[in-house]
Amino acid sequence: MTMELDTYALSDDELALAEAVRDFADRVVAPVSYEADRTKTLPMDVVAQMGEMGLFGIPFPEEHGGQGGDYFALCLAIEALARVDQSIAITLEAGVSLGAMPIFRFGTDEQKAELLPSLLAGEALAGFGLTEPEAGSDAGATRTTARLEGDEWVINGSKQFITNSGTSITKFVTVTAVTGEKDGHKEISTILVPNGTPGFTVEAPYDKVGWNASDTHPLTFSDVRVPASNLVGERGRGFGNFLHILDEGRIAIAALAAGAAEGCLEAAVDYAKQRTVFGEPLATRQAIQFLLARMQLRVHNARLAWHHAARLRDAGKPFKTESAIAKLTASDAAMDNARDATQIFGGNGFMNEYPVARHYRDSKILEIGEGTNEVQLLVIARSLGIA
CATH class of the missing domain: 1.20.140.10 (Butyryl-CoA Dehydrogenase, subunit A, domain 3)
Incomplete structure (x- = not known):
């Protein structure tokens, strides 16, 4: 049994996209979903095929390597995947919304030119480090700090529940950190931390109730040094x-x-x-x-x-x-x-x-x-x- 999508006022292009991703989900994703869930393994060959289909680049301009679509089109693809496997769907959602979108929205021209092409092609993934043990819904309670020493940020703290942070193609995480104080309130900024940076540890994956094939890890930062130019967006505008x-x-x-x-x-x-x-x-x-x-x-x-x-x-x-x-x-x-x-x-x-x-x-x-x-x-x- 399959619901009829054309009753939801979709354009011909939107309907074609939804049907193409549904077909991909049924043919490619569904047959491997049980084993991926059982072994708690993100099937990277499926992610690669999603990249080849252009799914990670849907809502981004062609000038950055995207498909020139909109957010609605991205959501159509996510919905179609989630019918058969939520872990695969969240891999796409987080790869776009939390991985690439902060760079596209707030990054410098240099950051966009360097990072977006591989992210939008699905050749690389990125995570967004926001949640902490003491800062979930209350994100303003962030304790991770970043102090500026010369031309480097020195980052200390931890993050938890970070999606796409430990895959074989994860390139970096963008983390929120307290970079000072202004008018009696924490100044929170976002800083890009490449995987493999000394002091940056991707801890063992979680033993989760669900989304078992989704890649999720806690992160630890111990005197992690990155260039001052790794600031994403304006200082103090991270929150x-x-x-x-x-x-x-x-x-x-x-x-x-x-x-x-x-x-x-x-x-x-x-x-x-x-x-x-x-x-x-x-x-x-x-x-x-x-x-x-x-x-x-x-x-x-x-x-x-x-x-x-x-x-x-x-x-x-x-x-x-x-x-x-x-x-x-x-x-x-x-x-x-x-x-x-x-x-x-x-x-x-x-x-x-x-x-x-x-x-x-x-x-x-x-x-x-x-x-x-x-x-x-x-x-x-x-x-x-x-x-």
């Missing part, structure tokens, strides 16, 4: 720049969540049609029909929510509240659909060989990462003038 990146990223996570919700629906519909109970297909039971109908409702609403936010973003209009609504709506949809799909599968839904089991484990992080759902509620409340 503000990060918030802008996060607003965009929430749309992409919403698209990922919508894809996951759809993957659960498709699997559950197919299973309910094939599974026979007391001589009849499971799908003939009204209780199952109602579960599937609600799952369809969630997918539809999640997709409409991220479509709206992405269209606003690409039109240059305010989208902060809409991105929060999209992330909240879609992540709830993914988690709820994963739960209901697992219930429909019964005992089989508890077996990791079935995609719904992986979605059940994977989807919980969608309610936490890129801003918890409680943070999304706070953003929405603030838009109403009540928080």
Whole structure:
């Protein structure tokens, strides 16, 4: 069972992209997903093929080696991948939103010329070091420091939960660090740290509940020295720049969540049609029909929510509240659909060989990462003038 995408007012080019990535997901990604999850290994050959398809360069100008598309197109690709494998989808999302986008948005011409071509070609990946043991939702509590000594930054501190930070093609991480104090507040800046820099340690990967094939590590910085020119954006603007990146990223996570919700629906519909109970297909039971109908409702609403936010973003209009609504709506949809799909599968839904089991484990992080759902509620409340 596959939902019809052309009912969502997609252009011919957008529909062709979505269908191409869906085909790639079904042919290339899905067959290796179980083993990648079981062995907790990011399949780099799949990442390379994504690069060859131009997926990492979708929302960037051709002058930098990109595809000249927009953020909406990127989200279509992320959604299509997430139907079958959230780990692969988050690898693309983080590679673009957290790896390449900060350089494109805030980097110098020299940084763009040096770093973007390989990132947009999928030949290199980059991470964004924001979260710390004591600074999650409260990113302003950052403790990692960077002091300027002559023409070098000296960085000390740690980061956690950093995606794409330890792959064989990871080129650098961009980290937030306290670089001083201004008007009684921390001055937070972003600094580029190449992999292999002395004192920069990519620690062992996490033992996670889900997203097992996604590359995620804690990072440690001990007197790490990088050139002063590795500052990304204006000094002291790191926190503000990060918030802008996060607003965009929430749309992409919403698209990922919508894809996951759809993957659960498709699997559950197919299973309910094939599974026979007391001589009849499971799908003939009204209780199952109602579960599937609600799952369809969630997918539809999640997709409409991220479509709206992405269209606003690409039109240059305010989208902060809409991105929060999209992330909240879609992540709830993914988690709820994963739960209901697992219930429909019964005992089989508890077996990791079935995609719904992986979605059940994977989807919980969608309610936490890129801003918890409680943070999304706070953003929405603030838009109403009540928080």
